[in-house]
Amino acid sequence: MLNYNEALEIIKSEIQNLTLKTEEADIFESYNRILAEDVIADVDLPPFDNSAVDGYALVFSERNEWTIKSEVSAGNYSPVSITEDEAVLITTGSKLPVNADTVIPIEDVEVDNGKLSLKPGAFFKKGLNIRRKGSDLEIDKIAVPAFTKIKPKTVAAIASCGRDKVKVFSKLRFAVLATGDELIPVREKPENDKIRVSNIYSLSAAVKEMNHTVLNLGFVKDDKNVIKEKIHSALESNIDFLITTGGVSVGKYDFLKEVFEELGVRRKFWKVNIKPGKPIYFGVFEKNGKKILIFGLPGNPVSSLVNFKVFIEPAIDYLFKQKETEMITAVLQNNLKKRDGKRHFARGILFEENGVWKVTSEFSQSSGNLVEMSASDCLIVLPEEIRNPQKGDIVKCIKI
Template sequence: MFTVEQALDAIIAEVAAPVAARVPLGESLGLVLAEDIDSDVDTPPFDKALMDGYAVRAADVTSGRAELRFLEEVMAGQVPTRAVEPGWATRIMTGAPLPAGADAVVRVEDTQFRDSKEPAVVAIDGAPVTVGQSIMRQGTSTQRGQRVLNSGTPLRPQEIGTLAESGRDQVAVYHRPRVAILATGDELVPVNEIPQPGQIRNSNESMLAAQIQRAGGEPVPLGIARDERANLRERIEAGLACDLLLLSGGVSAGKLDLVPSELQAAGVRQVFHKVRVKPGKPLWFGVSERSKKDANPIHKGCYVFGLPGNPVSSMVCCEIFVRTALRRLLGIEPQRPLAVSARLEHEYRHQGNRPTYHPAQMESSLTGRTVSIVSWQGSSDLRATTAANGMVCFPAGEAVYSAGTVMDVYPW
């Protein structure tokens, strides 16, 4: 039986390095950049006003008071036609280019425009004006040729805006993996049906699809496979066309736990079966090599996870193990689950013969992170996890953890 670390090592070793593909910029959110990006322009591309007001020479308004002759008006998108000379001012709008000769902008609230004179006069009454006031110089944010984003950067809205600013309407990213999800079991019914005696709703499919989507993958639900070899075999073959295949249920040692043998029959090579972890001990992982008939496969194979059927077991295994494979395929670092430290809010007694990932609620404050253990009845108690935002990892054994003990917490 593998330890958690051995299982993570095996997954990282088996899953191929990510492959880049070019996509429209609008489809890149949540993906990982697969190229270095240099700016092709200065940002801003000219000295610009940061507020509505008047472009002036600071030397004309050192006391904060002055009467300057009105020169012209420049809106955003326009170009000044006249230079600002001593004793003159140009009305300017936010984002407009600064006219030659000006070196500051006085905000409009500190001015009064008097057009009864010829030429019109701008009366200024405010604080002393300094060189550079309320303007942004060309290239202050970014200079042409400067590296703005590195390969391996996850693309959030601000990175996408930076790419647009750099003139990229398409970008090289790591492919978003397609993840087939197949629930198994005669007891399962679709979520829109009322369960009859002995039946339960197929909640795992919806839960796993949401986890995969949140982790950056593209879920491909395959419905329910019955505990019958022909039906299971047909669904497995369909799932192997994706980058990952998740099967929920059928991986323990029961009479109808057919998943391992059917995966073997489908040519999937087992890497490990069973992990020293709670919940999730029956976890199965293997690899199906791509057929040579496949036309230019993006990945070398399909990576297959047999998850336990109990919902919290499936959820925990997806967070720890499946998500590691997804991070590998997406080019995200670190690939392993990353814990944060938090102080235990209350004393807690734990016992178990395997490391246990227990649902917990973590909170942050000015004094640091604290974590409270959620009341949980085991791997079938999915509702309890709705009160949690992470998992505390308790080592195997029996111990009493006092309030204030620093624990490893894996956020959801």
């Protein structure tokens, strides 16, 4: 059986062969999209020498008193020339007078009847508080590189380069299908052995959280013919990923592996040495130049969501050259049971105390306990070689 790292590498090797499409996006609509081009500075940034503070611009000399000649405010520049005994009141971001080379902060001076003088002990040297033309970025240099995820700070840099539209990667297209005789719509009240379907909602939300699109295929009963027809229809549609839940274990009514094979899906692996989520299936469907990655996730709600978090999410980040999932080092606050050689992803709650991250995990860790999953905010990663970690042990955590 594959271990976690081996399985993730197989997924990465297949996902990198997906053909990424691009489109143009207005920067107002570009938040959380991923740049598909380098954004180049069309001007020097800043485009002129300017003041970094509110203060007085002057020509540096050894004197400590000046005559105030005029003032300059941002966006209202008019040419002005000053001598060594003159100063100009200037606001933050304003263009410097032609021969000015120093700006004294307003809090470091005293003004009396049009005369400016340094306060006792004020720091003063040539070049103080000046932002030079091109000091942030020179013209024709890369301001924002391709594969950057666009955030508010990124939009500011893009706009400063004169771009109101940018090329971004098109969103990936997912389809999600749940299977199981026990499933009923969320509007219905469960009776006897029925449960409300939840996986299609949690997995769809996980896809949307990554800012991709999702087609909800709903749920079907454990009828092989019905499942096959549903899967066949999905494989003929315009999607990049198909995620199913249920039907991939070893039960009498676990038809999905068989259905995938009959429809031409190439199985890459089935079962990974992890808990929860061991019976995960991964395969590839290719037809007429189209490639779809298939993930058959367990039916247990916690298992399917953990599978998405530790397999699908990092693979997508890899495809778009994003940083790997940040692992937080924390001190375990309670003993945990782990007697096997699987890699465990235990639910926990992170908190910071005196600058140290700590994590508590007093949950049952049942793969069907949605309430505990919703209450947790991290997965505690317990590698294969670890047994029964104790309170005080150092562990790695993935935020969820």
